Amino acid sequence: MSELHDLAPLYALHALDKLEEARFERHLHGCEPCQQAVAGYRESTSSLAEITRSEPPPHLRERVLSLAATTRQEPARGESAAAMSYGPARWAAAALILVVGLGWWMSQSDQRLIDSVLRHPDAVTVSAQPTPDGLSAFSEVRVVVVPGEGRALLLAEGLRPLEPNRVYAVWVIDSDGAHPAGLFRPARDGTAEVIIEGDVIPGVVVAMTVEPEGGSDIPTGSVLLTAET
Amino acid sequence: MPRSERSSDPGVDRLMRQLSRGDTKAFASLYDAVAPSVFGLARRVTRDSAIAEEVTQEVMLEVWRTAKRFDASRGTARTYIMTLAHRRSVDRVRSEEASRRRTEAVGHKDMDRPYDSVYEHVERDFDRSKVRKALGGLSQLQREAILLAYWEGLTQTEIATHLSIPVGTVKTRIRDAMLRLGTALGDTT
Numbered sequence: 206m207s208e209l210h211d212l213a214p215l216y217a218l219h220a221l222d223k224l225e226e227a228r229f230e231r232h233l234h235g236c237e238p239c240q241q242a243v244a245g246y247r248e249s250t251s252s253l254a255e256i257t258r259s260e261p262p263p264h265l266r267e268r269v270l271s272l273a274a275t276t277r278q279e280p281a282r283g284e285s286a287a288a289m290s291y292g293p294a295r296w297a298a299a300a301l302i303l304v305v306g307l308g309w310w311m312s313q314s315d316q317r318l319i320d321s322v323l324r325h326p327d328a329v330t331v332s333a334q335p336t337p338d339g340l341s342a343f344s345e346v347r348v349v350v351v352p353g354e355g356r357a358l359l360l361a362e363g364l365r366p367l368e369p370n371r372v373y374a375v376w377v378i379d380s381d382g383a384h385p386a387g388l389f390r391p392a393r394d395g396t397a398e399v400i401i402e403g404d405v406i407p408g409v410v411v412a413m414t415v416e417p418e419g420g421s422d423i424p425t426g427s428v429l430l431t432a433e434t
Numbered sequence: 435m436p437r438s439e440r441s442s443d444p445g446v447d448r449l450m451r452q453l454s455r456g457d458t459k460a461f462a463s464l465y466d467a468v469a470p471s472v473f474g475l476a477r478r479v480t481r482d483s484a485i486a487e488e489v490t491q492e493v494m495l496e497v498w499r500t501a502k503r504f505d506a507s508r509g510t511a512r513t514y515i516m517t518l519a520h521r522r523s524v525d526r527v528r529s530e531e532a533s534r535r536r537t538e539a540v541g542h543k544d545m546d547r548p549y550d551s552v553y554e555h556v557e558r559d560f561d562r563s564k565v566r567k568a569l570g571g572l573s574q575l576q577r578e579a580i581l582l583a584y585w586e587g588l589t590q591t592e593i594a595t596h597l598s599i600p601v602g603t604v605k606t607r608i609r610d611a612m613l614r615l616g617t618a619l620g621d622t623t
Binding site: 211212214215217218219220221222244245246247248249250251252253254255256257258259260261262265266268269270272273274276277278279280 | 521590593
C-alpha cells in the first residue's frame, strides 16, 4: 500500500495516467491519511494559480452570469432520497467512478451526478440488448435516463475484461450519426457505472463498442449492445 | 498533514454558502473573486485564450450548478474551484489532437528556457510574491518537474520522456517538491 500512498502528490497535480488515477482513487476512498495529504497538496497547487492570474474578457462575465440565471441548481445531497427505493439504487452501492477520473474530490461530485440521476423521480431504466457480436460481452447493461434533462448513466454487470490498451466506448447515436459519449474500463468484478456524456434525449440510441485507449472519433469496433431511449 | 489555513479565503467560502441558497448576486461576486484565477490558469495550461474562456465558463457554471452539494469539510471553496479549473484545463489538452499540438509547442517554445525566467516576469503582489518565493525555494529540477505537471498538464510518464529520466525519478522529484512547497506556503512569516 505504501506504493499507492506515494502517488498522492502526482494525483493532486492531475499527473497520473488514467488507469493509475483510477487505481489510486479506489484506494483513496478508504484511506484517510491519503485524503488529508491530497487536500494539503491541493491547497499548494491552487496557490500556484495565483501566479498566472489574468482578467478574463468582460463579455465572458455577462455570458456566464446570464447562463447561470437560467441554469437550475442541483438539489443538496440527500434530498429526494425517498426515490432511492426503486430499481437502480442497488447499483449505486458499487459506486465506482471509472470514466471521468476527476479525482477524489471531483469524483465526489461525479458520484453526486450519478446519485442525482439514480434518485431523480423521472428517471427511466432501459435494458440494453446485445447484438450478435455482444452476446458474450456482458451479462446485463442498463441505461438510466432522466428524459426531461437528457442526462443518463450506463450501468453494467458481468462485463468481459479488456485487453491492455483497450477501453469500452459509449456512443449516442442520433440522426446525425454516432457521437462519442465516454470511455471506461470495468472494475475488476466486471461492473461499471458511467456518466453518459452528451444529451440522451428521447429517440436516440445508446451503443457500446471496444476502442483503442484514448477513444476514437467514430466507432471502429463492432457494436456490442444498443439501448433505445 | 492537518489542514492548514494557508489558502483560506473566507470571502469565497461565504459566497459559496450564499450560492447554495441560489443567490445570483453572490454568484456575480464569486465570479469576480475567482474568474481571473480560473481564466489565467486555463490560459496557461491550454495556451489558447478562446479555450480558456470555454473552460472558465464551464467551471463557473459547474460551481453554480453544484453549489448546494459543495462539501466544505473537504477544503476551502477556492481550492475546490481551482482544482476543478486545473482538471478541466488538463482534460482539454489531453484530448488527442490537442496533445499533438501541445507536444510541438512544448518542444519548441518554453521548454528550452528554464522556468526561472518564466516566473521572474510575473507581476508582483503579496500573494504572488509569496508563491514565487516558495517556488524559488525549490531546486531548479524540482521546480521544472512540478511546473511541467501543473502548467503544461503533462503526466508523470510524459515528464519522464520529456526530461529523459526514469518515471521513478519524476515521482521522487515531485513528491519532494510538493512537500517543500507545502512547508513554504504554510509558513506564515
